[in-house]
Amino acid sequence: MVIVEFVIVPLGEKSLSRYVAEVVKLLEKKGVKYQLTPMATIIEVSTVREAFEIIEEAHELMFKLGAERVSTTVRLDDRRDKAVHMEDKVKSVLEKVRGG
Template identity: 50%
Template sequence: MAVVEVTIAPLGTGTPSVSQYVAGCHRVLAKASDVKYQLTPMSTIIEGDLDRILEVIRQMHESPFAAGAQRVSTSIRIDDRRDKELTMAGKVKAVIDKLPGKSS
């Protein structure tokens, strides 16, 4: 299982706001019931099978074009651990457990 961070940014849209394009990407993501995801203020984190995630990201990348964007920049960071299960929650818990006075 992989944890992937993706940022999809339409360029040259005539407005600095991109929330409508992000919402379009998330509509695509919501249809992918076989992956988990979390919207953050700066990106989206996706958890699941790497091949499936990349397939979904490709569909998300196309969403701004379908909404009229002429150029789209997509950045992807992949954390793919093979020695044990990797999850978004597990990654956060591993850090919290190491903080003084904190427990999960």
């Protein structure tokens, strides 16, 4: 399982919510598990290739929506020893916070 955090910014725009909304629609259309945060979007996919294909499509979507310049940042967590999901990582931290 690959957990991916990405940020796509159409440069020069004051408000990004309409762009983010279109990326969320794309993820939902593709059936991708995602988590929207205030500063990034996190997805969970099977392979790095799948992650980059989705991010490339989202990146190109910004140009289709009228952006003239786009900056994209990607961070991957590719774990091969066992399947770990987004919520597992959060649960592990919260258990330690609560003394578990």
